[in-house]
Amino acid sequence: MRGQQRPLGWSDAMTALAAGEAQIGASTDSCPAIDVRGLTKQYDDLVAVDGIDFTVGQGEVFAFLGPNGAGKSTAIKMLCTLAHPTSGGASVAGFDVATQAKSVRRHIGLVFQEQTLDDQLTAEENLRFHAVLYGVPRGQVESRITRVMELVALSDRRKDLVSTYSGGMARRLEIARGMLHTPKILFLDEPTVGLDPQTRALIWDDIQRLRTEEGVTIFFTTHYMDEAEYAERIAIIDHGSIIALDRPDVLKASVGTDTVAIETSDDGAALVALRSAGYRVEHGERGLVAFVADEEAAVGPIVAAAGVPVQTVRAHRPTLDDVFLHFTGREIREQHGEAIPMFARAHGARRS
């Protein structure tokens, strides 16, 4: 018993120490960027957010992944002080969301799902307006505008009316605006919803750049699995509760290993050959399934070791879809269908 306890305790302590060091290294402040305790939001008989707990370290990229209606937006609204918690609480940038709402708002940047730009003003005028609202010192306004426009690569469109911007450019301008007052944390609620894949990629480039060059903590919500991969840690949220929270690779590892499935001319012979070569192999639905550490590297050796002609090969690495399926018992796509993105696209189109 004792022998088993000790290594566990040691590794826990080491992890905690390493995490603490990482946080101190990221910033001079040592409190977490976001600290959430039992946060709950109840509407009449619907519990939108059901007592969630988590912390986000300074400089971390953190994602809320879940289907529409899971409670992501309600949770982010409470963190941004746009909704009052029914019970529980949170501190954001060191301020309490319930009692220090104004201070919280000063220290966070917000990018909403819907566009919130004045398209009759130029990009620069929108930014100048924002700078005043958030009390950016007069002497710094010009240099900050120049800086954030560079960050999202829109410098050459600075003097253009926002009404001439495409949907993707407007969204990137909003991200720039969210960074204008040098917030400690940038909140992005479904930042790429309704945009085409190329634009989505550009936006993620922008966000990565903000993170590396400005050192800002990033908190975003998404229902796109591939986008959640940009996060260092993901909280999977469903029916108002966090059902899993970890690094993407840990989450994926928790649902199983990589697999290589093969169909051969003689599965029986191949099974024996592969097992004797040291592979863990089982009979699958069609053919054989080998459980491996790294599917990419294993495909070649497995085909060679099978000893009989291989007809098909399917390699698979667990995805966040598998993770979501594992924890909720269903696929994320069933939940929102196509209605939501299509609506968002129509919404964006009307504005552009």
Next chain:
Amino acid sequence: MSTVTTADITVPAQPTETQLSDEVRVVGMVWERELIRYGRTRTRIVSGLVQPVLFLFVMGYGMSGLVGTTGGFNFRQFVYPGVVAMSVVMTAMFSALSIVWDREFGFLREMLVAPVSRVSLVLGKTAGGATVAAAQGTIMLVLAPLVGIHLTPVLVVQMIAIELVMAVAMTTFGVFVASRIQKMESFQVVMQMLLMPMLFLSGALFPLNGLPGWLTVITRLNPLTYAIAPLRQVVFAAQDMSPAARARFPTNVTLFGYTLSIGMELAIVVVFAVIFFVLAFRGLSKTE
């Protein structure tokens, strides 16, 4: 323990509380945005001129046949201050009701989530709307010679001052109404159900004396009544009018048999403006 102390030291070091100078800056910025938008929409300036011009010339000539001329003074001259007021009122309301657009297109949210006082936002909006509306009213002054109204430098100053008071009251009224409107579709309805009756029952287009009792009561409840009378009074005071014409086109507002002075009328307008300001602030405080 050390984490707590570090946080305690770092937090007050940053200016987290909004200061008065910051709020003044916000008022200025919201005001500036109104001016930028006004200057950028030429069609609005032109359309803001078309309707009053229609009333002034088309209705002015049309009604002249009916009303006739008394002592060399005609209906167009009578209606001119009312038409100037109309253009001020319409511009002020339009500017204030742009909040409905801001809500629809999301920009209202950008303003409401900012760590600033809603008072500053309403003040900025009011100042902006009032400036734009007074500017539109001032543009109307170029029409004065065409209808035989004689302008003096003093009269121009007086008119602009009264236009500003009127514009402030109407902008706060508009912001209050806009804060209660959630949908764009309601905008047209409000314009027609509120603005047109207010204009018609304000004495802008016809004298308020000799109306039936129930109509008199309504006109006296209308804030615009007290804003249009002073404008007409200063305009008429600067004209060379015969006593007969002055008797035919009275300018004073009577309340319970008491004739109000310009100062009292404007004071009533200011009271309305303050009430609307409070209502507008409360209306905007309810959201977000």
